[in-house]
Amino acid sequence: MELTGSMNMIGYGLAAIGPGVGIGLIFAAYINGVARQPEAQGRLQSIAILGFALAEALAIIGIALAFVL
Amino acid sequence: MSLALSSTLLGAGAPSAAEGFTPPGPGDFNLPPVGPDQTFMFLGQEMYLGVTKPMLQLVLAAGLVFWFFYAASKKRAMVPGKLQYVGEGGYGFVRNSIGRDIIGSRDFMRFVPYLFALFFFILLNNFFASIPFIQFPTFSRSGMVYSLALMSWVIYNAVGIQKHGFAGYIKLQTVPAGIKGPMLLLLVPLEAMSNLLVRPVTLALRLFANMLAGHLLLILFALGGEYLLLHGAMLVKPVGILAWVLFIAISFLELLIQFLQAYVFVLLNAMYISGALADEH
Numbered sequence: 001m002e003l004t005g006s007m008n009m010i011g012y013g014l015a016a017i018g019p020g021v022g023i024g025l026i027f028a029a030y031i032n033g034v035a036r037q038p039e040a041q042g043r044l045q046s047i048a049i050l051g052f053a054l055a056e057a058l059a060i061i062g063i064a065l066a067f068v069l
Numbered sequence: 070m071s072l073a074l075s076s077t078l079l080g081a082g083a084p085s086a087a088e089g090f091t092p093p094g095p096g097d098f099n100l101p102p103v104g105p106d107q108t109f110m111f112l113g114q115e116m117y118l119g120v121t122k123p124m125l126q127l128v129l130a131a132g133l134v135f136w137f138f139y140a141a142s143k144k145r146a147m148v149p150g151k152l153q154y155v156g157e158g159g160y161g162f163v164r165n166s167i168g169r170d171i172i173g174s175r176d177f178m179r180f181v182p183y184l185f186a187l188f189f190f191i192l193l194n195n196f197f198a199s200i201p202f203i204q205f206p207t208f209s210r211s212g213m214v215y216s217l218a219l220m221s222w223v224i225y226n227a228v229g230i231q232k233h234g235f236a237g238y239i240k241l242q243t244v245p246a247g248i249k250g251p252m253l254l255l256l257v258p259l260e261a262m263s264n265l266l267v268r269p270v271t272l273a274l275r276l277f278a279n280m281l282a283g284h285l286l287l288i289l290f291a292l293g294g295e296y297l298l299l300h301g302a303m304l305v306k307p308v309g310i311l312a313w314v315l316f317i318a319i320s321f322l323e324l325l326i327q328f329l330q331a332y333v334f335v336l337l338n339a340m341y342i343s344g345a346l347a348d349e350h
Contacts, residue, residue: 049332049333056279057278057279060278061278063278063282064278065278067095067281067285
């Protein structure tokens, strides 16, 4: 079997491990917080969304640079 | 960089077309100019005479946002009609949950016009990727995003310098609270680079890369599904249908991502402004 490609995609695959774990941690904390105190859902939601976007940014930069470079 | 799906990988026989599959790349985002295909020289650079579709989309988005909120706020009835209710809801969302909650109730009103216009401008430009017949996210062209990030950078730095003075502002941004001694030598360059230099880059890169990657994924699914359907062997054709089903699923994900990226851009702007306005430790 012959596979042709570039290292860019392997690099992206490795780079996606970190943000994957990070986003899992963020939403685990959010779910825990809402489970302990459901009234806090509104206040925690914006922090969770902010954390998600910050962690996701690294994964997205990875895939964008994998295509561009 | 080239990815070539070899026929032996598909395993079920050679594809009937000999040219193989050329995957989409960032070059697909260079749209041709609308207008005469001429160039002219300007300051030693060759410039195109026409405008491109993303440029027209920017102007269209600006016009649409202005027209919508002008129409929504024209009547100013005490009991709002439907259009005014929607307009007020949109404005209230940015003003309350982004402006007042992040910047604080004392001086958030100064920045609400900027944040409000920025949010709906970015939102509409992002949604252009999902609207039929337009279907191009304007902010997958990086120049447009970097100009927005530059504007945000100038604003939050100018606000901070206006409040604290130049030296005081630099001290606020680079020296974290409660650190003394040799740790400062390590932390100050790091904080300076992170707060003053890297912030506009990551702000822009987040929005740009999200739009680029999302749209590229959609193009890949559409073209790949078509290639597999037309040129794949018999057992491979259902994979083409699956690619198109995933195309539809990811389109819905892209709607969510478009809204989220606009929201996060404006939220981070508000946080940077509030960080620049923060009182001394």
